[in-house]
Amino acid sequence: MIVVTGATGNVGAHVVKELADAGAEVRALTRDPEAARFPDGVEAARTEDLPLEGATALFLHAAVVWQGADKLLERAKEAGVRRVVTLSSSSVLEDTDPQDNPIGALHRDLEAQVERTGLEWTHVRPGAFAVNAFQWADQIKAGDVVYGAHAGSHMAPIHEADMGAVAARALLADDLVGKTPELTGPESLTFADQVRIIGEVIGRPLRYEEVPPEVAREKMIGGFMTPEIADSLLRVFEGTVGRPQPISPEVERITGRPARTFAQWVADHAPAFS
Template sequence: MYLIAGATGNVGRHVVTGLVAANEPVRALTRDPAAAGLPAGAAAVATADAAADATLDGVTGVFVHAAVFHGDLPGFLAAAKAHGVKRVVTLSSLASVSPGNPIGDHHLALERQIEDSGLEWVHLRPGAFAVNTLAWAGQIRGDGVVRLPYPDSHTNAIHERDIADVAVRAFLTDDLVGARPVLTGPESLRQDEQVRLIGAAIGRELTAERIDAKVARDAMVGGFVTEAMADWMLEAQAEMVDNPAPISPETERILGRPGRTFADWAVEHAADFA
């Protein structure tokens, strides 16, 4: 039995689907079980009940990420271990590779808490998510102009289903225990090239327009994104202007196939932009 936190999120939902497809029993943590819309074979459980006996009984593996267990993660891990959980698969971040930035340090703290629990662990460190470009949907549905501070900045965006496929492998085999694989997409693309590929997927000509970085920063701050996070993300984008993003071989090595391209992702998500 596997317990998947954030089961209706961009990655968690696909982890649930992958495990169900492998005929594995799944409990899916979500804030609103009644509205989860998960595949048959997955039992939805309220996130508030994550450490309950009924939730953890029979569970051997847990999928964890920072957006869910930002409270008493050590307490949850202790309860999980007491109930016989053996392995934790963590959705961490590529930013953890270079400590000293707010996003990386946040995820490193999560990784260390899991390692200190004494449970087996696998920390997945994906870079930018292709799904993050859904933030452009309003502009695309409007005038078809995506306003960006650095449209010529490169990214190695990864398809969320590839991250989930690696997570499923981390549960179903022992190949990745104790590993921190860096996961990227199979190509480096400029952000204006991503805009063009979304246009091709929806059959419209789209353009990218440069805006002042301060304007972009003001729009980014809010919710999970702090001012420090926004500053770091913009600095990272600036560093990648006309600078191809490195491609990790780990996604293809682990999955035994090339990662899905951004063009693939855009076609799959065309309805989200139309």
């Protein structure tokens, strides 16, 4: 039995699908099991109940357990879980303690908690999520211009399905135990590139217009983001202006197929921008 936290989320849903397709026994944790839709044979359960009985492996989504990892990991050991696969972040820097950015620090703290259990572990470390482009959806629906900071900032956005495929492999096979695969998409794109590609896929000419960082910051912290995280992200964006990002080969090495392009991601989510 493999337990998947955050099973209806962007990544967790793909982990569930990959495991189910492989014939694994899956228990998918979600806040609302009655409303969730999973592949046939997948057991749905409430996250808050921590139903880990009979589980041998656990997919741990960082966003689900920021405040409760210790309790969950303790229950996992008691239930006989042998392996934990953590969805972490490439913001975690090797050989850096403490981490020098708040995003890396949050994820490294979770990784360390997992390692202290003595269980087998794999920390999947994706870079920029392609789903971050959803932040522009409302602007794109309203017009042909996206406003934001640092138009020339480079990212290598990764499709959530590729993260799910790597995580599922780590849960099912032994070759990634003790590893920290860093994942990227197959191409380095500026924010302006990404907006242009969205336009090409949905059939509208779109452009990205740069605004001062302080203006972008106010919009970022107007939602769920803390000022510390917003400032950290803006520093990252500024630091990658004009600097194409290294492309990791790990998705293809681990899954046996190339990482999906950003254009493929847009095509998979086109209704969100229309």
